[in-house]
Amino acid sequence: MALRDIHGAEIDTLLARYAQRRSAVLPLLYIAQDTYGHLTDDAVREVAEIIGMPATDVFEVVGFYSLYYTKPMGKWVLQVCDDVPCCFCGAEELITALEQALGLRAHGETTRDGMFTLERVKCVAACNKAPVLQANLDYIYNLTADKADELLNELRRRADSGEQLSVSGRAATV
Amino acid sequence: MPPLTEHIVLRDLDIPNIRDFDVYLQHGGYEAFRSAVTEKTPAEIIGMVKDAGLRGRGGAGFPTGVKWGFLPKDVFPRYLLCNCDESEPGTFNNHQIIDRNPHQLIEGIALSAYAVECHTAYIYIRGEFAAAARTLDAAIQNAYAKGFLGKNILGTGYDLDVFVHRGAGAYICGEETALMESLEGKIGQPRLKPPFPAVAGLYAKPTIINNVETLANVPMIIGKGVQWYRQFGTEKSPGTKAFSLSGHVNNPGNYELPFGLPLRELIYAPEYGGGMRGDRPVKIVIPGGASAPWLTADKLDITLDYEGVAAAGSMLGSGAVIVLDETVSAVELAYKMDEFFKHESCGKCTPCREGTWYLTKVLHRVSTGHGHANDIPLLHDVYNQMAGNCFCLLGESAVSPIRSALKLFPEEFEAAIRNGTPRQAPRLAIPLVAVAAD
Ligand SMILES: Cc1cc2nc3c(=O)[nH]c(=O)nc-3n(C[C@H](O)[C@H](O)[C@H](O)COP(=O)(O)O)c2cc1C
Ligand code: SF4
Ligand code: FES
Numbered sequence: 001m002a003l004r005d006i007h008g009a010e011i012d013t014l015l016a017r018y019a020q021r022r023s024a025v026l027p028l029l030y031i032a033q034d035t036y037g038h039l040t041d042d043a044v045r046e047v048a049e050i051i052g053m054p055a056t057d058v059f060e061v062v063g064f065y066s067l068y069y070t071k072p073m074g075k076w077v078l079q080v081c082d083d084v085p086c087c088f089c090g091a092e093e094l095i096t097a098l099e100q101a102l103g104l105r106a107h108g109e110t111t112r113d114g115m116f117t118l119e120r121v122k123c124v125a126a127c128n129k130a131p132v133l134q135a136n137l138d139y140i141y142n143l144t145a146d147k148a149d150e151l152l153n154e155l156r157r158r159a160d161s162g163e164q165l166s167v168s169g170r171a172a173t174v
Numbered sequence: 175m176p177p178l179t180e181h182i183v184l185r186d187l188d189i190p191n192i193r194d195f196d197v198y199l200q201h202g203g204y205e206a207f208r209s210a211v212t213e214k215t216p217a218e219i220i221g222m223v224k225d226a227g228l229r230g231r232g233g234a235g236f237p238t239g240v241k242w243g244f245l246p247k248d249v250f251p252r253y254l255l256c257n258c259d260e261s262e263p264g265t266f267n268n269h270q271i272i273d274r275n276p277h278q279l280i281e282g283i284a285l286s287a288y289a290v291e292c293h294t295a296y297i298y299i300r301g302e303f304a305a306a307a308r309t310l311d312a313a314i315q316n317a318y319a320k321g322f323l324g325k326n327i328l329g330t331g332y333d334l335d336v337f338v339h340r341g342a343g344a345y346i347c348g349e350e351t352a353l354m355e356s357l358e359g360k361i362g363q364p365r366l367k368p369p370f371p372a373v374a375g376l377y378a379k380p381t382i383i384n385n386v387e388t389l390a391n392v393p394m395i396i397g398k399g400v401q402w403y404r405q406f407g408t409e410k411s412p413g414t415k416a417f418s419l420s421g422h423v424n425n426p427g428n429y430e431l432p433f434g435l436p437l438r439e440l441i442y443a444p445e446y447g448g449g450m451r452g453d454r455p456v457k458i459v460i461p462g463g464a465s466a467p468w469l470t471a472d473k474l475d476i477t478l479d480y481e482g483v484a485a486a487g488s489m490l491g492s493g494a495v496i497v498l499d500e501t502v503s504a505v506e507l508a509y510k511m512d513e514f515f516k517h518e519s520c521g522k523c524t525p526c527r528e529g530t531w532y533l534t535k536v537l538h539r540v541s542t543g544h545g546h547a548n549d550i551p552l553l554h555d556v557y558n559q560m561a562g563n564c565f566c567l568l569g570e571s572a573v574s575p576i577r578s579a580l581k582l583f584p585e586e587f588e589a590a591i592r593n594g595t596p597r598q599a600p601r602l603a604i605p606l607v608a609v610a611a612d
Contacts, residue, residue, distance in 0.1 A: 017337045019251075019377050022359030026301075026342050053359070064361040064520075066343030067301045079302075083263045084464070084510045085421040085496050122345065122514055123263040124302050127420035127496075128427045137304040169304025 022053045030168040038069045074110045074117035075159045077167045080133040083123040089130035097145035137169030182414045183390045184430045186274035195316040198277040206397035211330045219289035226395045226403045227412035232385030233492045235480045244372035245380050252292040253376045255383040258299040259348030262463040264494030267416040267428045268386035272306040276313040282389035301342040310338045345518035350383045363522045364566040407433035411479035421497040423447035433479040454499040462491025465571030468578035504583035508575045509537035515572035526569025529560035545591035
């Protein structure tokens with residue numbers, strides 16, 4: 001099913017917000033990313049078509065911003081802040097613990113079962129609650145390395161229970 | 175200066191649940207906006223903001239009312255943009271304002287939009303603030319439902335729409351012209367100035383852009399008056415600042431202080447930072463976000479206002495105060511900071527794109543014990559070629575960490591190169607389990 005068929009109303013609302021249609025490219029890419037799991041070439045072309053902008057320009061946008069994914073991601077994208085000051089407040093220990101628990105490196109690698117992708121990211125504006133990570137853009141604060149296993153189990157349980165997940169953060173809660 | 179009896183922006187600390195619309199209304203919410211649209215002219219609002227001496231909290235400290243006055247007469251439509259890209263390491267007060275006091279921001283946007291006579295405002299919020307974007311969406315819906323937004327607001331004939339626009343992960347989109355490019359559906363690369371946004375901004379129309387904290391101040395200025403506001407802070411930096419205090423203090427967090435209190439008080443007072451963890455001494459303070467030159471422990475008596483921090487050779491910037499103790503190596507810190515700038519460089523100009531890459535590469539080898547004999551002059555050489563040559567302030571800011579580190583702690587660089595021993599290298603830990611890539 002095409003994006004228009006599933007999200008037509010939302011897409012029209014978004015397009016109506018701006019004096020120029022291409023302003024809606026970021027929100028539309030989020031919708032496409034959630035619908036197809038990641039931004040395939042076809043998904044990007046579809047967004048270009050809906051907006052009526054050159055596909056090359058949309059590919060350029062996808063490449064520029066860090067929250068668009070062009071390869072399959074885990075059900076949960078874990079993004080650990082390794083910036084200053086987090087890196088001096090336990091973030092490195094947390095990353096090591098997650099790497100060991102998941103058996104991969106925090107360079108955007110995904111577990112074989114497709115459950116988790118682990119990345120390092122720059123400051124996520126929660127430095128007072130270091131170490132911190134975002135799981136599908138939901139914040140997990142004060143996550144010291146010893147709590148890593150518990151978090152992974154909880155996230156696995158939530159995914160297995162059939163909860164609606166969104167790597168674009170469209171399901172993020174406060 | 176009277177003590178701060180109530181908060182101006184972090185009012186969630188005084189009023190529990192102010193994030194609920196009803197609670198916000200019970201505490202006088204939207205009264206300032208109501209009085210403005212029904213009784214005051216836009217020019218009067220601009221006059222009050224000017225008289226209050228409100229300065230932009232996004233980093234530059236530019237007087238807000240003066241900026242609003244730059245709009246060309248009779249050119250419409252105009253746009254108001256709220257900058258909530260908040261991505262500089264150490265800054266997190268916009269995050270708290272939106273999570274816990276979102277209606278005050280929306281009221282501030284409504285007031286400011288009325289003042290600059292615009293009918294469409296966008297809140298550009300960093301993509302990572304997905305939940306905060308929903309909070310704002312909900313707060314905007316509340317305001318529409320009560321007739322504070324939309325068509326013919328409170329029967330005055332004034333129309334205003336406010337939309338939340340989520341970015342998608344790029345610090346550079348906090349730079350005002352890059353933000354406008356991004357909002358126009360392009361990659362976030364800064365524009366040449368002039369023309370300044372007030373003349374040609376979003377869609378080449380006159381545009382005012384302000385930070386979240388700046389706009390959140392406006393309802394209190396209009397509601398309580400210029401005199402009330404000016405009793406806090408200093409003559410040149412009136413009001414308060416929500417400082418984001420982080421690092422090795424006992425109680426990291428956002429603390430709203432009148433401008434002009436000593437840095438020492440923010441770090442050590444029990445009601446603020448509560449001192450250093452383990453009572454270790456302060457080694458380095460970065461007083462205004464990643465771009466601010468570093469301070470050492472002998473500078474703790476400076477005052478926290480734009481002038482006081484500038485007099486010590488640094489800048490108040492975004493008010494992000496990162497405090498680090500002696501467990502941190504200056505080499506490591508410079509590396510991490512410049513790694514941030516390299517990661518976020520938009521790639522438009524060569525001095526920044528290549529310079530941050532080069533700095534990071536050399537700093538990495540020095541910090542991991544593989545420095546070369548001439549790396550110190552090499553580092554000086556690289557940042558000197560960047561300084562003054564970058565297209566925007568991001569590249570210029572990348573000079574600051576390495577210049578500070580070499581100036582304040584040259585012996586650490588010499589020792590790291592001479593001894594070849596890494597101070598700290600946890601990031602190099604190799605996982606014990608084999609890799610399973612996709
Ligand atoms: C690289 C860079 C990043 C910036 N990021 C932000 C930001 O996240 N938030 C912000 O309000 N201002 C940021 N600024 C400053 C803006 O360009 C602009 O000056 C500010 O939004 C104006 O609002 P104010 O007058 O209320 O401070 C940034 C500037 C630069 C050069
Ligand atoms: S200084 Fe850096 S961020 Fe700014 S335009 Fe040049 S490359 Fe882009
Ligand atoms: S440095 Fe990690 S949240 Fe700011």
